[in-house]
Amino acid sequence: MSVAPPLLAVRNLRTLLPIRSPFGGRGVVRAVDGVSFEIRAGRTFGLVGESGCGKSTLARTVLRLTPASSGRIQFDGTDVLALRGGALREYRRQVQVVFQDPAGSLNPRLTVGEIVGEALSIHGLARSRSERDAAVASMLERVGLAADDLRRFPHEFSGGQRQRIGIARALVLRPRLVICDEPVSALDVSIQSQILNLLADLQAEFGLAYLFIAHNLSVMRHFCDEIAVMYLGRIVESGPTADVIEHPIHPYTRALLSAAPRVPSRDRAALRILPGEPPNPIAPPPGCAFHTRCPDAIASCAVVRPELAPFGDGHAVACPVNAPASAEEIG
Numbered sequence: 001m002s003v004a005p006p007l008l009a010v011r012n013l014r015t016l017l018p019i020r021s022p023f024g025g026r027g028v029v030r031a032v033d034g035v036s037f038e039i040r041a042g043r044t045f046g047l048v049g050e051s052g053c054g055k056s057t058l059a060r061t062v063l064r065l066t067p068a069s070s071g072r073i074q075f076d077g078t079d080v081l082a083l084r085g086g087a088l089r090e091y092r093r094q095v096q097v098v099f100q101d102p103a104g105s106l107n108p109r110l111t112v113g114e115i116v117g118e119a120l121s122i123h124g125l126a127r128s129r130s131e132r133d134a135a136v137a138s139m140l141e142r143v144g145l146a147a148d149d150l151r152r153f154p155h156e157f158s159g160g161q162r163q164r165i166g167i168a169r170a171l172v173l174r175p176r177l178v179i180c181d182e183p184v185s186a187l188d189v190s191i192q193s194q195i196l197n198l199l200a201d202l203q204a205e206f207g208l209a210y211l212f213i214a215h216n217l218s219v220m221r222h223f224c225d226e227i228a229v230m231y232l233g234r235i236v237e238s239g240p241t242a243d244v245i246e247h248p249i250h251p252y253t254r255a256l257l258s259a260a261p262r263v264p265s266r267d268r269a270a271l272r273i274l275p276g277e278p279p280n281p282i283a284p285p286p287g288c289a290f291h292t293r294c295p296d297a298i299a300s301c302a303v304v305r306p307e308l309a310p311f312g313d314g315h316a317v318a319c320p321v322n323a324p325a326s327a328e329e330i331g
């Protein structure tokens with residue numbers, strides 16, 4: 001039996017962002033610092049971690065909006081970092097993005113028809129204005145808006161409706177992978193589940209794969225097939241969602257779960273509150289980047305950088321102190 005190749009495969013990806021200090025010096029932010037993962041067609045891969053850990057930079061690198069410093073990205077077997085010209089345009093049709101802030105990502109001067117239809121024109125997928133408007137209208141209805149909303153402007157809609165416009169804009173190009181960068185983080189809790197349900201329906205209808213980014217594990221529980229937990233540019237734990245959430249191994253994953261709102265009160269004694277702030281990614285700590293805040297750290301954690309090591313069924317952790325004995329390093 002052959003296993004289908006992954007739709008997206010990211011290998012040891014590094015994205016270092018150049019910065020200037022106020023004193024005229026130069027440095028780099030190690031925003032993405034050696035990340036590997038795979039997403040299969042039609043599946044949802046969740047990426048979770050505190051603000052500033054590199055999630056959006058990873059998304060922008062996969063989208064070819066920010067240059068990678070090293071590593072590989074493969075989409076359907078092709079080398080994404082080598083794409084140029086028409087092949088890069090076609091990749092940018094197949095991989096779309098939905099942003100966190102629908103208000104900020106929709107041009108207030110354009111009508112919804114122009115916002116959603118613009119990419120159809122750029123990609124030559126609509127031969128006339130009426131063909132474009134017909135495609136936009138049917139996509140607006142599909143995301144729960146009205147066909148004649150295409151004549152209105154973004155400010156005439158609520159936050160949840162604006163996110164539906166952002167989703168329509170991504171889907172009208174019939175992508176295979178949609179990167180959702182905190183798509184519900186700016187929305188009221190009551191609206192969040194409506195948007196998640198819509199994304200789930202659209203996934204089934206169009207066979208989409210999602211890279212779903214959030215800073216809170218609770219929204220991922222029912223939505224993602226697999227999750228990866230990111231800390232300071234690295235994945236510290238990954239695996240099937242239920243395994244990671246029910247049997248978290250890394251002390252950082254446990255802390256994130258404790259911070260999620262749905263912890264029952266009888267588990268409060270097990271709450272782990274992280275001391276301090278995440279370290280500065282311009283000068284990450286040596287060894288395990290988490291050791292400065294870790295309740296389980298031993299002397300070697302400040303020296304040896306742990307690799308993500310698999311154990312069991314697809315569950316992997318970068319923590320030699322807590323890893324089950326069967327864990328083997330995957331380099």
Ligand SMILES: Nc1ncnc2c1ncn2[C@@H]1O[C@H](COP(=O)(O)OP(=O)(O)O)[C@@H](O)[C@H]1O
Pocket residue numbers: 017018019029031049050051052053054055056057058281
């Ligand atoms: N354009 C940029 N130039 C320099 N540093 C940046 C830039 N964008 C983000 N950063 C820094 O890179 C790190 C990762 O940021 P980001 O990818 O936005 O994280 P997240 O999406 O997880 O909140 C942060 O330390 C952030 O300050």
Ligand SMILES: [Mg+2]
Pocket residue numbers: 055056057181
């Ligand atoms: Mg972000």
